[in-house]
Amino acid sequence: MLTAGAMMKGARLSYAESGGTVSDPEHPKGDPTRPVTISYIAETAGVSIPTVSKVVNGRPGVAADTRARVEALISEYGYRKTNRKNVMELVFGELEDMWGMEIIRGVERVAREQRVGVVLTEFGPPQDSVGHPIGDMLARRPACVVTVAQLSQEQRDELQAKDIPFVVFDPTTELPDGVPYVGATNWAGGRSATRHLAQLGHRRIAMIAGPDRILGCRARLDGYRSALEVAGLSVDTDLVVRAELTTQGGRVAALDLLSGPERPTAIFACNDLQALGVYQAARELGLRIPADVSVVGFDDLPVAALVDPPLTTVHQPLNQMAAAATEMALALGRGERPQIGLELATTLTVRESTSSPADQ
Amino acid sequence: MLTAGAMMKGARLSYAESGGTVSDPEHPKGDPTRPVTISYIAETAGVSIPTVSKVVNGRPGVAADTRARVEALISEYGYRKTNRKNVMELVFGELEDMWGMEIIRGVERVAREQRVGVVLTEFGPPQDSVGHPIGDMLARRPACVVTVAQLSQEQRDELQAKDIPFVVFDPTTELPDGVPYVGATNWAGGRSATRHLAQLGHRRIAMIAGPDRILGCRARLDGYRSALEVAGLSVDTDLVVRAELTTQGGRVAALDLLSGPERPTAIFACNDLQALGVYQAARELGLRIPADVSVVGFDDLPVAALVDPPLTTVHQPLNQMAAAATEMALALGRGERPQIGLELATTLTVRESTSSPADQ
DNA sequence: CTGAAAGCGCTTACAG
DNA sequence: CTGAAAGCGCTTACAG
Known part of the structure; x- marks a missing residue:
């Protein structure tokens, strides 16, 4: 066995000499298909196997420069624990x-x-x-x-x-x-959906909100409120209905919203499934989308582009x-x-389920 | 170390005695969360570790009864190689x-x-x-x-x-x-879709067939032909149109079929995407489904139940x-x-895109 | 057919 | 901070 000092000076060569019939010092035992092991890295770096083990596993007790040197070799040789599968x-x-x-x-x-x-x-x-x-x-x-x-x-x-x-x-x-x-960006998404409706001229914009236990639902609801305020519209609590994030939940909520005396001209649903429920409710009530009521969803599921009319919705870049x-x-x-910690931007995808209330 | 003989008689106990502070002989070293190792199996079976290794890896050189005994223990204790790629x-x-x-x-x-x-x-x-x-x-x-x-x-x-x-x-x-x-069972599926339309009373049943290079498409087409024959209807080659398995393919084919002088009262599409294309074509031509034309798809994609009207289609048990x-x-x-070699049975899912031509 | 022995890659506990 | 030593689960080559 070579001393640590000898290894530090001519590590690769010493490895080759001690181990095998090597000609290419770039690869352990000269076999390019042979996986790089912890012992090869240790020898090349001129440190012990336990030290490399510590670096690999992110454990303390290694000097910063030693760690840096070992990390460089690990990345150079693409070392991976053989049993830490890829x-x-x-x-x-x-x-x-x-x-x-x-x-x-x-x-x-x-x-x-x-x-x-x-x-x-x-x-x-x-x-x-x-x-x-x-x-x-x-x-x-x-x-x-x-x-x-x-x-x-x-x-x-x-x-x-x-x-x-x-x-x-x-x-x-x-x-x-x-x-x-x-x-x-659920808050921003809720905001842009609502702003879109406000910009089309809607004044009575309802929201089917999701369960409060889901953080993203609360954010979408707050985005809705924020956009209403910016547009100078008051938040009418009668126009906010809670529902589960299902088609059925959306349908029931929409029947509620659309059956009243002063029905909204637009509905922002907390997700696309709920929006499809709004479609069902509109059909049942004989209302046309978007002529009688505009609908915006959230998620942009594949189905959103396939329904009739294609659904305007907030695209989540899943x-x-x-x-x-x-x-x-x-x-x-x-x-x-x-x-x-990252939030990726949502984008509004305008299709055919929204129009100006003037068209109504 | 105990002899093999001693281990065979009281293997579990001997393991407990030799190894640890065990009370529950069911688990190695008394720790139920500790994974069962090859050495535990070996000791319990009263054989050596290499012998268990051979059994585990399906290698020869183990007597049939030894192999059976070891296999029984492996399955009893749910042994898995710790680094084996399961x-x-x-x-x-x-x-x-x-x-x-x-x-x-x-x-x-x-x-x-x-x-x-x-x-x-x-x-x-x-x-x-x-x-x-x-x-x-x-x-x-x-x-x-x-x-x-x-x-x-x-x-x-x-x-x-x-x-x-x-x-x-x-x-x-x-x-x-x-x-x-x-x-x-693509052939049977094509057959039952077509039979359904024939039983509703349709006489002019068109098919949008897929590309011939796809085996399943040929089978569906032959199922269609077979059902027509059984129903005593002739196969009118004008009523069979090829199209790619896309919505656009289905749309173009349907426009072709539905614009002619003697249009079919029903269309069997080779898959659901094509059927959605038929929906688009019908909309463009001002035809109602199923009142003016019945539509059957194939696959039963999730979207089939969500479109308006919900699509009658052949369910593939994916x-x-x-x-x-x-x-x-x-x-x-x-x-x-x-x-x-298996083919699993398709089943017809009847929804609302098909009706009797008498209703038309 | 069987298993003692040597070995592999890696980890852990601990002495310096 | 470092690494010698002991150990783990497993495999391989081979003596009996």
């Missing part, structure tokens, strides 16, 4: 037809570029005890996790304890400071949000310190 | 909003039950050389592969060479005998097909010999 996890509470695919696509795109496999996990409802998705996920030792499921504090602690970085996708509740997340979350998670997995 | 791959050519999620769900459900992670891979168009999805997939050494992408003969050969079993999901071309696949493909692939991965 996969990340994408966790859903439940795989939703309407939203899921855009998220999956965004994650997949970035992961593919970085040559990381994506394991898709569905936690399912807690009472559904089929399988052990959480334990199985931890056993896979993923490089990082992007979670669409709202993890409990316990689950987050468990990931932290196992040193698996994670990013929460579109959090529905307030997270403690320091928990990485990617969301959308694909880009997912990509950003994945980049963040993978960076954390590499031990980098990215910005850990 | 993953399978689900491969898409392109992740499609409309179809993908149901497939993913079906795969996920079965994989979760069998405690296997699902790595989702998108091959992407060949010219898109970002990443190396195929090589990366092989490097992950998955237990098996379910592929929605139509693999080339070469790719199939490569998987075979690496001993990775695979199942083709809904093959669009004829496969060589012996290639495992799961599809749907979820069950995916589950069956996954069971097949995992069984192949375990070295079993399942039935390797």
